Amino acid sequence: MLRMRRTNDQKAETRQHIVEAAGKLFRQHGIDAVGVDAIMHAAGLTHGGFYGHFVSKEALVAEVAAASLARAAERWAQIAREGAADAALRRIVESYLDPAHVAEVEQGCVLTTLGPEVARRPEARPGIAASVRVMADALERCLPLGADAMAALSTMVGAVVLARVADTPELAEAILGAAKGAVCGPLPLCGGEPDPEGEVL
Amino acid sequence: MLRMRRTNDQKAETRQHIVEAAGKLFRQHGIDAVGVDAIMHAAGLTHGGFYGHFVSKEALVAEVAAASLARAAERWAQIAREGAADAALRRIVESYLDPAHVAEVEQGCVLTTLGPEVARRPEARPGIAASVRVMADALERCLPLGADAMAALSTMVGAVVLARVADTPELAEAILGAAKGAVCGPLPLCGGEPDPEGEVL
DNA sequence: TGTACATCAGTGAACGCGCGTTCACTGATGTAC
DNA sequence: TGTACATCAGTGAACGCGCGTTCACTGATGTAC
Numbered sequence: 001m002l003r004m005r006r007t008n009d010q011k012a013e014t015r016q017h018i019v020e021a022a023g024k025l026f027r028q029h030g031i032d033a034v035g036v037d038a039i040m041h042a043a044g045l046t047h048g049g050f051y052g053h054f055v056s057k058e059a060l061v062a063e064v065a066a067a068s069l070a071r072a073a074e075r076w077a078q079i080a081r082e083g084a085a086d087a088a089l090r091r092i093v094e095s096y097l098d099p100a101h102v103a104e105v106e107q108g109c110v111l112t113t114l115g116p117e118v119a120r121r122p123e124a125r126p127g128i129a130a131s132v133r134v135m136a137d138a139l140e141r142c143l144p145l146g147a148d149a150m151a152a153l154s155t156m157v158g159a160v161v162l163a164r165v166a167d168t169p170e171l172a173e174a175i176l177g178a179a180k181g182a183v184c185g186p187l188p189l190c191g192g193e194p195d196p197e198g199e200v201l
Numbered sequence: 202m203l204r205m206r207r208t209n210d211q212k213a214e215t216r217q218h219i220v221e222a223a224g225k226l227f228r229q230h231g232i233d234a235v236g237v238d239a240i241m242h243a244a245g246l247t248h249g250g251f252y253g254h255f256v257s258k259e260a261l262v263a264e265v266a267a268a269s270l271a272r273a274a275e276r277w278a279q280i281a282r283e284g285a286a287d288a289a290l291r292r293i294v295e296s297y298l299d300p301a302h303v304a305e306v307e308q309g310c311v312l313t314t315l316g317p318e319v320a321r322r323p324e325a326r327p328g329i330a331a332s333v334r335v336m337a338d339a340l341e342r343c344l345p346l347g348a349d350a351m352a353a354l355s356t357m358v359g360a361v362v363l364a365r366v367a368d369t370p371e372l373a374e375a376i377l378g379a380a381k382g383a384v385c386g387p388l389p390l391c392g393g394e395p396d397p398e399g400e401v402l
Numbered sequence: 403t404g405t406a407c408a409t410c411a412g413t414g415a416a417c418g419c420g421c422g423t424t425c426a427c428t429g430a431t432g433t434a435c
Numbered sequence: 436t437g438t439a440c441a442t443c444a445g446t447g448a449a450c451g452c453g454c455g456t457t458c459a460c461t462g463a464t465g466t467a468c
Contacts, residue, residue: 404468429446
């Protein structure tokens with residue numbers, strides 16, 4: 001039990017640990033199912049210290065949601081900036097619509113793990129919405145002309161939500177596959193080599 | 202304060218009132234934010250009687266989610282069976298992607314209001330998944346050949362989730378409009394008269 | 403038709419428990435001399 | 436370099452409160468006679 005005074009940098013680090021622990025727990029169990037006590041314990045601290053970092057649990061919720069989604073949005077933006085459009089699109093879409101993303105709830109996209117819960121908290125929405133715009137912009141850079149980025153993002157988010165309520169892996173994978181096809185081919189509006197079985201259109 | 206004995210039919214009716222009250226409250230505030238006491242009060246009863254109808258709150262959750270979504274699925278199936286394919290599609294899609302649906306959370310589609318919360322409760326998932334299949338089948342009947350019903354459903358669900366986290370009505374409506382365009386034209390794969398500005402493809 | 407009784411849907415007090423938040427305290431550190 | 440002190444990140448007991456669940460009870464009803 002080491003209990004030493006920390007410098008300002010160390011306090012910021014502790015705060016970051018709290019945010020990360022909360023992020024995982026909220027996504028795994030839902031915001032209301034996770035108490036301040038459990039968060040602080042997961043961060044290796046005791047509950048009383050929480051209010052030295054945040055004015056309330058709600059303030060933490062807003063920060064956790066915004067920070068986590070902002071990081072994902074920044075990753076997308078970077079991928080979109082870097083390479084060829086269709087390769088970037090496939091990289092983003094395939095990692096998002098991967099069964100691994102569906103399974104790893106505790107580090108899954110906040111839109112799919114906490115979307116409706118965050119929507120009920122007005123103070124958390126601006127931070128989320130800002131990242132939604134960034135994500136749509138990133139997709140816009142990758143998508144072929146005429147495809148709508150907001151629609152593509154909707155498809156991706158909805159597919160992961162649906163895959164998580166599916167009661168069999170087969171259904172989940174069918175949903176992810178269908179969404180993949182709709183967003184980045186072989187269906188219309190998309191570059192990339194045509195799928196051998198993709199003669200549907 | 203009338204307190205009279207009810208027949209079996211009346212008990213079933215009471216049970217239904219509980220399910221309906223819970224459905225509204227869960228969607229509005231989240232499952233964990235609504236207590237048995239609040240549900241029973243909303244149904245005009247006292248909390249103690251709850252366990253004469255359900256073995257636990259979790260059992261109610263599963264029933265509420267399944268029943269509410271099943272009703273929506275049945276409505277879709279009926280619309281899809283009735284009229285012309287493209288009219289049915291527009292009817293389903295336009296009511297789902299209507300700002301009114303986004304606003305009326307307490308009677309909104311369970312997939313968009315409680316999706317992630319229900320996904321965390323294994324015992325609630327089979328009931329939900331069954332209705333997802335029914336909804337996809339209904340869409341399949343309406344969609345033009347080659348369009349994927351699961352992808353369309355994903356787009357619709359994701360769009361409503363995103364519209365609810367949006368921080369301005371403009372963003373919300375842009376998301377809904379984009380999703381509408383992607384699912385039922387004027388973009389590819391869809392019947393319906395071409396949009397005057399829809400020369401993108 | 404009239405009376406006595408069994409049924410059982412719904413009541414409300416009580417249970418142990420964990421919640422979000424407050425606060426007096428601790429003690430390792432950085433700083434002043 | 437060595438000592439005394441102020442700082443303040445983190446501790447842990449305590450607060451009022453509402454949770455999910457249990458249970459002895461009530462009293463209007465349907466039924467038997």
